[in-house]
Amino acid sequence: MDIDNRILQLEKRRAFSPYMKKKTSVRDSLILFLDSLPRKPGLSECCPNDVCRFLVWKDKAGKNKVHGVQCKFLGTKGKPSCNCPVRLASGSVSVMVQHLVDIFCDIGAGRVWDVSTLSGNPAASPMVRDYLKMVQEEQARAHVMPKQAAPIFLSKVRAISMYIERELARRDLSLRERFVFLRDQAWFKLQFFGGDRAGDLAGLVAQDIRSLNDGTGLVLNHTYGKTLRGAKGKANMFVIKKCEESLLCPVKGLRDYVEGVGKLGVALSPGFLFRVVTDGGRVLDQAVSYSVIYERLRTYLTTLGIYHGETPHSFRSGCAVTMALSGAVNNMGQMMRHIGWFGEDSAQYYSRLPVLRESEYVASKLAKCTSQSEDIEDNFRKSADFESLEKAF
Structure with a gap:
């Protein structure tokens, strides 16, 4: 039945x-x-x-x-x-x-x-x-702290992108190799600027992507993922915009991928955007796995001599820290909405935003107070010495 x-x-x-x-x-x-x-x-x-x-x-x-x-x-x-x-x-x-x-x-x-x-x-x-x-x-x-992914910053995204561009210029590439290089460069740029989970990005389908009306960027929408799972009212919609540096631009990277594999005879719509390719060069309508992306990332960083234990999750951390230090966000809520966090704990954990801000503002101000130490103590005794106030009554 x-x-x-x-x-x-x-x-x-x-x-x-x-x-x-x-x-x-x-x-x-x-x-x-x-x-x-x-x-x-x-x-x-x-x-x-x-x-x-x-x-x-x-x-x-x-x-x-x-x-x-x-x-x-x-x-x-x-x-x-x-x-x-x-x-x-x-x-x-x-x-x-x-x-x-x-x-x-x-x-x-x-x-x-x-x-x-x-x-x-x-x-x-x-x-x-x-x-x-x-x-x-x-x-x-024992001071055992939760392990945190080493952030990947734009310098490493740039290094990987330059390497892939050189490889794509080769004429002896097999169809499989060309597909993988086009896929990887689009993935890395998109994950960095989107701050997405690798698992959620793997499940992205072409139908979830729309262009902004002014042509300056793309809108991506997740309704299923590790923290979504179809829950009522939960979705992760975010925008990626064109970058001045075309080598790093996630919009250009994604379009290069779609156009490039199209020339290889592969249509990515409808279906999963980032797909598996067999050893024989056949592209399947199956989402690429975390393990595949992890191995590809490690291969690039190792080849370039800049591997320090990063994982695909490192893009998420790098995006959060970059937003925090670049002034791209004014508050925690903006970061949470872009990356798709539903609790401040995750946003604070990955971005280190409270620590970074306190280091810049509170700790700096406190370090300069040594020249005012006597004035501070005098003001306290005059205005906030509660023991003396109690005796007065």
Whole structure:
């Protein structure tokens, strides 16, 4: 029946979503761990202590060095040669706990743990919450900070664009190589000036792009993405404008891509804008993946000798910092609307805007106050010494 086929279609699509893939991976790991225990409990027999032990067991996949206060590497990044343990980041543990809550809920355990009857959802128990809190405190004391993508600024976008232009001038390029170079240059410019997530940009379809009436730029619209997912009233619409420097211009880069691949016999509309190309040179109507773009970016930066661990997320960070320091935005709201953030925490985290502004204004003013120190103290004693005022009454 058409109704059954429709339901199966939606369930299949959900099963292959990034969230479901992660949850399935956690579920498989949990089952493997439980099977290794002497009593071999099933999911329905799992207790809070089993969940905490599973989270400790998962630390073997951790990448964060948790240094002791006596370790000389305390506060440093990377994995220096010391005997301090490597753990999962507290943020990863928190996400995993949420996955576990959903996993137990799926088998009918609900979303709460009843301490009096020792039943319900073990991942939602006070014991697991306390474990997560202790991990967070331990890593805070060890100065383990959330990893932040190294920003990619326009200097590296320019270097990559110059390299690609030189390559596109070659006459011995295969059709596949030409398609990839045209795609990549458009992607990198668009992601920088749009501040888009790589995953959201990968899902962009040609029908989501419109030209401004005056021809000075393009309007892009996302209705689905990591934080969108069809939620009511949520969409990410932003504008990119032509740049004076044509080498960096995202509008020109995108048009060069569409026109260039058109000459190769590839029509990008309708369908995904950034597509997969096979080794044989066949362009598929499938969205290019994050891993492909990551590998391409790393290849360019490594070839140019300027790779410092950047990922596609680095364009998002670079865009935010550039907006903050260039005066392109007057407030946090403007940045959030352009990049598509729905909470100030993300905007502040990526742009460093509060820190940068305070460094420029508050810290600078405070540093100059040394010459006024006596006047400040006198003014305080005259106007704001509350202890003296209380004695007066």
